[in-house]
Amino acid sequence: MRKPMVGTGWKMNHGPAAALTYAARLRALLAEQKTAGLDIFVLPPFVSLSAASAGFAGSPVQTGGQNIHWDEAGSWTGEISAPMLKEVGCRYAELAHSERLQHFGETYERVRLKVDAALAADLTPILCLGESAEDKRLGTSDDTLRYQVMTALAGQTPATIPGVVLAYEPRWAIGQSDAAPPDYVAERHAGLRALLVDLWGEKTAEDTRIIYGGSVSQTNGAGLISLPNVDGLFIGRSAWTPEGFAAMVRIVADAKLA
Numbered sequence: 001m002r003k004p005m006v007g008t009g010w011k012m013n014h015g016p017a018a019a020l021t022y023a024a025r026l027r028a029l030l031a032e033q034k035t036a037g038l039d040i041f042v043l044p045p046f047v048s049l050s051a052a053s054a055g056f057a058g059s060p061v062q063t064g065g066q067n068i069h070w071d072e073a074g075s076w077t078g079e080i081s082a083p084m085l086k087e088v089g090c091r092y093a094e095l096a097h098s099e100r101l102q103h104f105g106e107t108y109e110r111v112r113l114k115v116d117a118a119l120a121a122d123l124t125p126i127l128c129l130g131e132s133a134e135d136k137r138l139g140t141s142d143d144t145l146r147y148q149v150m151t152a153l154a155g156q157t158p159a160t161i162p163g164v165v166l167a168y169e170p171r172w173a174i175g176q177s178d179a180a181p182p183d184y185v186a187e188r189h190a191g192l193r194a195l196l197v198d199l200w201g202e203k204t205a206e207d208t209r210i211i212y213g214g215s216v217s218q219t220n221g222a223g224l225i226s227l228p229n230v231d232g233l234f235i236g237r238s239a240w241t242p243e244g245f246a247a248m249v250r251i252v253a254d255a256k257l258a
């Protein structure tokens with residue numbers, strides 16, 4: 001069974017003081033809700049990671065960074081390594097978010113090195129995948145997803161792939177007023193599952209989580225999480241308040257936990 005997930009990336013929001021306030025409030029809210037059986041994560045900016053990890057210690061919420069460098073240490077000004085994330089209490093490393101691809105020159109070739117670095121540091125990579133609006137228009141979405149998976153996960157094995165979380169986030173659906181249509185999401189997730197079977201076999205595909213992100217909200221969340229092959233929700237704006245995130249956790253719990 002794949003453990004359901006629900007998480008948020010704060011992007012460039014919430015400094016250390018705000019992270020502590022958020023953590024205290026979210027802990028209080030989640031104490032009243034069903035959380036056992038879910039993997040719940042928050043991805044703060046780097047400077048807020050220590051505060052967030054301390055604020056969530058002993059709670060069901062785990063933290064992660066929004067990027068890593070592929071090297072463990074060295075002359076890489078402005079970069080952060082996977083062991084550094086581990087040291088500040090992280091469990092996750094988000095890789096290949098579309099905003100990093102679009103604005104900071106990230107490539108899937110480099111992301112492959114980052115996947116290796118994250119796994120070597122005992123972090124779970126959250127590997128973002130997603131086609132552009134142009135891919136969608138041309139009907140090449142699945143080709144693009146295949147390229148991204150094969151490039152970022154080259155060298156991985158049937159044993160290591162389930163240690164990676166695939167986050168399907170169509171680029172054209174991020175930061176919008178609504179998510180991608182459910183039937184479209186269902187097709188892409190089914191395609192990704194079939195790709196995993198093709199590349200690494202049935203068992204690996206069965207064990208690997210594929211979550212959806214892109215304008216998830218309290219309005220569309222229940223419909224998305226109930227789709228086959230959607231193992232979790234990855235939320236931006238709608239989870240930037242503790243109340244908003246707690247509501248999304250409840251939606252995932254109601255759909256996925258007995």
Ligand SMILES: O=C(COP(=O)(O)O)[C@@H](O)CO
Nearest residue numbers: 009174175213215235236237
């Ligand atoms: O970018 C994401 C989605 O942001 P929304 O504001 O929900 O569109 C995803 O990676 C979560 O950070």
